[in-house]
Amino acid sequence: MPEKIEFVAIHSGMVTSPKGFFAGAVHAGIKEADEKRLDLGVLFSEADCAVAGVFTASKLKSAPVLVSRDRVTAGSGRAVVVNSGCANACTGDQGIADVKEMARLMSVPLGVPEESVFVASTGVIGVLLPMDKVRDGLARMALVKQGGHDLAHAMMTTDTFPKEYALRVKSHDAEYVVAGVAKGAGMIHPNMGTLLCFLATDASVELSFLKIALKRSVDMSFNMVTVDGDTSPSDTVLLLANGMAGNRAIAAGTVPGRAFQKALDRVCIELARSIAGDGEGAKRLIEVKVEGARSIKDARIGARTIAGSSLVKAAVYGADPNWGRVVAAMGRSGAEMVEQKVDVYLGDVCVMKSGVPQAFDVIAARKALRAKEVGIRLNLNLGRGQATAWGCDLTPRYVTINSAYTT
Amino acid sequence: MPEKIEFVAIHSGMVTSPKGFFAGAVHAGIKEADEKRLDLGVLFSEADCAVAGVFTASKLKSAPVLVSRDRVTAGSGRAVVVNSGCANACTGDQGIADVKEMARLMSVPLGVPEESVFVASTGVIGVLLPMDKVRDGLARMALVKQGGHDLAHAMMTTDTFPKEYALRVKSHDAEYVVAGVAKGAGMIHPNMGTLLCFLATDASVELSFLKIALKRSVDMSFNMVTVDGDTSPSDTVLLLANGMAGNRAIAAGTVPGRAFQKALDRVCIELARSIAGDGEGAKRLIEVKVEGARSIKDARIGARTIAGSSLVKAAVYGADPNWGRVVAAMGRSGAEMVEQKVDVYLGDVCVMKSGVPQAFDVIAARKALRAKEVGIRLNLNLGRGQATAWGCDLTPRYVTINSAYTT
Numbered sequence: 001m002p003e004k005i006e007f008v009a010i011h012s013g014m015v016t017s018p019k020g021f022f023a024g025a026v027h028a029g030i031k032e033a034d035e036k037r038l039d040l041g042v043l044f045s046e047a048d049c050a051v052a053g054v055f056t057a058s059k060l061k062s063a064p065v066l067v068s069r070d071r072v073t074a075g076s077g078r079a080v081v082v083n084s085g086c087a088n089a090c091t092g093d094q095g096i097a098d099v100k101e102m103a104r105l106m107s108v109p110l111g112v113p114e115e116s117v118f119v120a121s122t123g124v125i126g127v128l129l130p131m132d133k134v135r136d137g138l139a140r141m142a143l144v145k146q147g148g149h150d151l152a153h154a155m156m157t158t159d160t161f162p163k164e165y166a167l168r169v170k171s172h173d174a175e176y177v178v179a180g181v182a183k184g185a186g187m188i189h190p191n192m193g194t195l196l197c198f199l200a201t202d203a204s205v206e207l208s209f210l211k212i213a214l215k216r217s218v219d220m221s222f223n224m225v226t227v228d229g230d231t232s233p234s235d236t237v238l239l240l241a242n243g244m245a246g247n248r249a250i251a252a253g254t255v256p257g258r259a260f261q262k263a264l265d266r267v268c269i270e271l272a273r274s275i276a277g278d279g280e281g282a283k284r285l286i287e288v289k290v291e292g293a294r295s296i297k298d299a300r301i302g303a304r305t306i307a308g309s310s311l312v313k314a315a316v317y318g319a320d321p322n323w324g325r326v327v328a329a330m331g332r333s334g335a336e337m338v339e340q341k342v343d344v345y346l347g348d349v350c351v352m353k354s355g356v357p358q359a360f361d362v363i364a365a366r367k368a369l370r371a372k373e374v375g376i377r378l379n380l381n382l383g384r385g386q387a388t389a390w391g392c393d394l395t396p397r398y399v400t401i402n403s404a405y406t407t
Numbered sequence: 408m409p410e411k412i413e414f415v416a417i418h419s420g421m422v423t424s425p426k427g428f429f430a431g432a433v434h435a436g437i438k439e440a441d442e443k444r445l446d447l448g449v450l451f452s453e454a455d456c457a458v459a460g461v462f463t464a465s466k467l468k469s470a471p472v473l474v475s476r477d478r479v480t481a482g483s484g485r486a487v488v489v490n491s492g493c494a495n496a497c498t499g500d501q502g503i504a505d506v507k508e509m510a511r512l513m514s515v516p517l518g519v520p521e522e523s524v525f526v527a528s529t530g531v532i533g534v535l536l537p538m539d540k541v542r543d544g545l546a547r548m549a550l551v552k553q554g555g556h557d558l559a560h561a562m563m564t565t566d567t568f569p570k571e572y573a574l575r576v577k578s579h580d581a582e583y584v585v586a587g588v589a590k591g592a593g594m595i596h597p598n599m600g601t602l603l604c605f606l607a608t609d610a611s612v613e614l615s616f617l618k619i620a621l622k623r624s625v626d627m628s629f630n631m632v633t634v635d636g637d638t639s640p641s642d643t644v645l646l647l648a649n650g651m652a653g654n655r656a657i658a659a660g661t662v663p664g665r666a667f668q669k670a671l672d673r674v675c676i677e678l679a680r681s682i683a684g685d686g687e688g689a690k691r692l693i694e695v696k697v698e699g700a701r702s703i704k705d706a707r708i709g710a711r712t713i714a715g716s717s718l719v720k721a722a723v724y725g726a727d728p729n730w731g732r733v734v735a736a737m738g739r740s741g742a743e744m745v746e747q748k749v750d751v752y753l754g755d756v757c758v759m760k761s762g763v764p765q766a767f768d769v770i771a772a773r774k775a776l777r778a779k780e781v782g783i784r785l786n787l788n789l790g791r792g793q794a795t796a797w798g799c800d801l802t803p804r805y806v807t808i809n810s811a812y813t814t
Contacts (some may be wrong), residue, residue: 059738059742059746060735060746061738090731090746091764125732125734126758127764328639330466331466332638332639339468355499
């Protein structure tokens with residue numbers, strides 16, 4: 001009898017929903033223009049965690065990325081300090097020193113080793129952190145079980161809502177929670193310090209599997225939101241597993257392993273979708289599915305190119321069923337494509353079948369493009385590769401937001 | 408004594424400036440919304456031409472690209488038929504038949520072989536050409552020596568001005584003209600049928616060199632305007648050399664060869680800059696120079712990534728000296744970069760030196776970003792590779808233009 005495993009989304013879930021996680025946030029005043037906003041936060045586990053991380057692929061790496069990437073090699077940790085308003089990138093030796101001081105300052109009251117504290121920052125590049133304010137803020141930090149929501153707010157930059165999700169996993173011999181918090185991004189190219197995501201679970205997971213599982217989930221979620229491998233100097237995803245659920249350590253290639261992967265995928269995808277839907281100035285979430293590709297790689301690059309096409313995004317903004325732009329984006333993506341085999345759908349409306357433009361109901365197509373979630377689907381009919389990418393429409397407001405960010 | 412070679416821009420030059428080229432255009436009514444605009448044109452040489460071509464790298468190729476790419480393999484030709492308003496892409500066998508009919512219809516009055524006529528189209532994808540209107544338009548076509556300007560207008564879609572340039576080359580034993588006409592493009596991603604460019608010269612050029620020279624010029628001009636290899640199904644660049652200047656055939660690796668290359672580079676760069684400066688909704692031309700790269704390839708990818716970054720483009724629109732976005736774009740471009748070695752300039756204002764942010768005059772930086780031509784320069788201090796890319800600012804109007812194109 002196959003084991004029954006239940007996945008239940010936790011109402012008003014947060015990154016501190018799993019056992020043993022605490023968080024807090026303060027207004028330190030790092031982003032001066034905004035007098036009262038939370039801009040400095042901490043996530044803490046009362047037990048030692050196995051930790052995996054994925055960081056920016058950019059040649060330019062922020063100071064927190066350099067330090068945290070180094071610390072994550074130990075495979076364990078206890079806390080994350082995060083701030084918005086300043087990315088601490090292009091800040092040289094002083095930037096590194098500031099990261100280490102932030103970790104040290106928090107490690108003392110927490111009673112944990114300095115090296116077990118990770119740091120992540122998002123905001124403007126090329127400016128040093130106002131360390132007086134950071135020190136003062138960290139001194140006032142209080143950690144509580146329900147602190148996840150505040151932490152989510154402290155990470156926001158141009159986000160219009162916090163991104164949080166928690167999922168309970170139940171099987172006959174284990175019950176645990178996988179949860180996460182993320183900050184959003186400008187959607188054509190990620191904004192300053194783009195993607196920060198902290199994932200927490202009380203499951204016990206073998207470190208080797210934790211690393212693989214995180215990489216897999218990130219590949220099908222956060223890596224499918226941004227365009228063409230775009231990445232900021234600050235991109236950081238951390239996964240902390242503290243084992244307090246008391247389950248037997250989850251390993252790769254097992255039934256519990258598959259269940260954990262599924263849960264992690266789901267949490268990451270939910271957060272990725274939230275990020276896409278909250279793209280700067282965006283009104284609509286665009287979900288692009290490419291099926292029948294020669295390979296998963298082809299499907300991914302195709303879906304990402306379409307979701308990232310400014311012309312497609314602008315057409316969705318105007319609810320203009322200009323599907324030629326979808327095929328054109330697929331065509332230039334680099335993925336294998338044979339025009340005569342391609343099917344294209346806007347929502348449920350087939351606009352192209354086996355490469356032949358279809359007479360379609362323009363009103364229905366426009367309606368599909370006006371939905372809060374716009375579905376675009378292609379079948380390349382070449383193989384079994386499939387992938388989903390998320391984006392948002394491009395609106396005049398995106399430009400307005402991004403034309404005056406530092407000043 | 409080194410030979411003296413003069414390059415003189417021809418005032419009000421056009422693609423028909425070289426000897427033996429004629430052109431004409433009519434309003435055929437292909438783009439119905441626009442009642443009076445020229446939308447169908449012809450370029451013709453009274454003598455046989457050596458012909459080289461560069462076409463879209465997209466897997467999706469328009470019918471005119473498929474036919475013209477095939478015909479250019481002969482290395483010779485006489486005429487080009489071009490239309491705007493319909494790209495004739497995703498149009499299957501009927502699309503191919505229409506292209507061939509366009510060429511045939513024009514070949515008869517011109518008295519040239521059908522296969523010596525090339526076709527290029529730009530406009531909406533997935534719609535068949537209104538061949539009745541095309542037939543009627545071609546029947547009314549008149550070709551004149553001063554027809555270059557009309558041809559330039561007939562190629563325009565969302566362009567706000569025609570793109571033309573002609574350069575006279577004089578040396579002690581030869582005098583000839585290199586000229587070109589191009590249509591512009593939406594600038595983040597090329598618009599429908601993006602780049603069409605027809606180059607004409609009365610120089611006599613060996614076919615083998617003509618092909619190499621065109622590829623080189625395109626690589627440093629049109630390929631440096633678009634982003635990340637973005638390309639539409641319709642991209643077409645054709646170079647026709649009719650030899651009527653009576654010079655000895657120009658060959659590779661010679662002094663006349665270098666002069667011809669220089670002239671062709673200059674014509675293509677002028678046209679490319681015009682295209683960038685006329686990006687949809689754009690107010691400013693952005694010129695990005697990357698120097699000191701490990702290789703030319705690195706310099707090109709870096710310059711293109713910066714010029715194509717929506718965040719950089721939006722910052723220029725807002726004259727916001729947010730130089731971190733420039734470094735971030737360079738960092739994620741894939742090119743080799745060592746943060747501690749990078750110098751960055753906005754106009755003449757140094758904002759980063761050896762990786763260290765500089766205290767700079769914000770007013771001067773803002774002024775540089777408000778110029779009609781905005782210069783952004785990076786020195787990576789790693790090697791000798793350098794390249795220049797062109798882009799434009801991203802404005803709310805770009806989105807407005809592209810949110811309702813088909814309808």
